[in-house]
Structure formats: C-alpha cells, structure tokens
Amino acid sequence: MSSKAIVCVQWGNKYSKDFVKALKQQVEKHCSYDFNFYCFTDNVTEDYDKRFHFNWDNRENGNFWAYRKTYMFTDVLPETEILYLDLDVLIHSSIDKFFELDMTRPWIVKGWWNDPETCRKNYSKMQSPMINSSVIRWNKGQLQPIFDHIKNHLDVIFFTYPTIDNYFAHFWHDLDNEDKCFFSVFSYEDITSHYKGRTFVEDGKYLDFGTAIIELFNNDKLSSKDDLEKLWPHFDILQN
Numbered sequence: 001m002s003s004k005a006i007v008c009v010q011w012g013n014k015y016s017k018d019f020v021k022a023l024k025q026q027v028e029k030h031c032s033y034d035f036n037f038y039c040f041t042d043n044v045t046e047d048y049d050k051r052f053h054f055n056w057d058n059r060e061n062g063n064f065w066a067y068r069k070t071y072m073f074t075d076v077l078p079e080t081e082i083l084y085l086d087l088d089v090l091i092h093s094s095i096d097k098f099f100e101l102d103m104t105r106p107w108i109v110k111g112w113w114n115d116p117e118t119c120r121k122n123y124s125k126m127q128s129p130m131i132n133s134s135v136i137r138w139n140k141g142q143l144q145p146i147f148d149h150i151k152n153h154l155d156v157i158f159f160t161y162p163t164i165d166n167y168f169a170h171f172w173h174d175l176d177n178e179d180k181c182f183f184s185v186f187s188y189e190d191i192t193s194h195y196k197g198r199t200f201v202e203d204g205k206y207l208d209f210g211t212a213i214i215e216l217f218n219n220d221k222l223s224s225k226d227d228l229e230k231l232w233p234h235f236d237i238l239q240n
Contacts (some may be wrong), residue, residue, distance in 0.1 A: 004079055004082075005036045007232075010041045015045075015099065018238060022087075025237055026090075029091075060216075075144070081103075082137070083136075092211050103137075108133060109133070111193070115117060134191075192220055194228075
C-alpha cells in the first residue's frame with residue numbers, strides 16, 4: 001500500500017466531475033511515485049470518491065465551501081504523506097518534489113505575486129492574504145491543530161474570517177517572521193498565478209520567472225473555470 005495520497009474536493013455544482021477527472025489525469029502524468037487519489041465529495045460516483053461526513057454546513061455563507069478542506073486534516077486517510085490540490089490548477093511538470101520536501105513543517109502556497117505592503121495594508125480588511133490554500137502538503141497529524149482550533153471556535157472564526165485563506169493568514173502565518181511560522185511556503189518557482197502574473201517581489205521590484213510547476217486559476221470571477229477548461233485541449237487533458 002502506498003504511503004502517499006493526492007486529494008481534492010468537489011462539492012456542489014461549482015465544478016463538474018470533469019474537473020476531478022482532469023486533475024486525476026494530470027497528477028497521474030506528472031507524479032512518478034505510487035500514490036492513491038481521492039476526491040472528497042457530496043456526490044459519490046467513482047471508486048476514488050469519498051463522501052464527506054461534515055456537520056458545519058449550517059454555517060454556509062457563500063465562502064464556507066473552502067473550509068471543507070479541513071476535513072482532510074483529520075485522521076480520515078490511511079496514507080501518511082498527503083498532497084492537496086484545488087480543482088482549478090494546471091500542472092506543467094513533475095510534482096515529485098512535493099513528496100521530497102523537508103517535512104519539519106507542513107507546506108502551503110505563498111502569493112509571491114502579491115505586493116507585501118498591500119498585504120500589510122489590507123490585513124485588517126480581510127483582503128489580499130499572502131497565503132493561498134490551493135496547494136497544501138502535510139504529513140498525517142500535522143494539520144490536526146488547525147482543525148481542532150476551528151472546531152473549538154466555530155462561531156468566531158466563521159463570522160470573522162469568511163474565507164479560509166484569510167483565516168490561515170491571520171492565525172498560521174507571519175509575513176515578517178516566516179521562518180518561525182506554522183507553515184513552510186512553496187518557492188515562487190513551484191507555484192504561480194495565471195491571472196496575477198508570474199512574478200515575485202524582491203527588494204520591492206517585480207521580477208519575471210518562467211512557468212512554475214503548478215499554475216493556479218485563482219480568480220474570483222466565474223469565468224476562471226471556463227478559462228482553464230479552454231486550455232485542456234492544448235495540454236491533451238480529457239481528449240480521449
């Protein structure tokens with residue numbers, strides 16, 4: 001049995017089952033390690049689907065769906081090495097390195113495309129979080145403290161932090177002290193944003209870098225999934 005799992009979430013009708021199949025095809029192409037693939041969903045149709053058993057749905061606020069990711073932080077999978085991916089991603093090259101990281105701490109996306117000063121200014125406004133939860137890598141048990149913290153403060157957290165990225169940025173990340181944070185952050189060479197530019201900030205300057213391993217379609221507009229789906233034929237995704 002493999003010790004590695006790659007997981008995603010498909011809930012409701014925001015993304016169709018085709019997005020799950022597209023992600024599965026991409027990870028099978030770009031990961032040389034043996035792994036098990038799971039999709040946590042409310043609509044079980046495939047062998048790899050796992051049904052949610054979640055009792056926080058009555059707090060749905062239009063953004064709550066992302067908090068369902070935290071269900072995977074508990075002891076629900078037999079595997080010990082877990083990589084989570086959003087459905088709206090495009091994988092350009094091998095993701096093996098995500099299973100070769102120093103796992104002293106779990107890993108999450110840093111928005112290298114964001115201006116840190118803008119993030120600081122918008123911190124109290126719950127805007128422009130530097131943390132993005134589209135890709136998360138952890139070993140079993142490492143993220144249990146996050147689930148427990150949310151569970152123990154449900155009303156306060158769901159009222160105060162409408163999106164999970166803002167919650168992560170406020171409780172589990174320190175922009176000015178990243179070496180001491182709960183999470184390590186992926187390199188700017190690993191993950192980029194399709195909409196917000198393949199750039200990172202260094203000494204106040206925006207510098208270009210090449211296509212990263214994973215490209216995020218992290219746009220609040222509904223057209224983002226259409227933009228991604230239009231690219232599938234160019235990468236031979238779901239063309240059989």
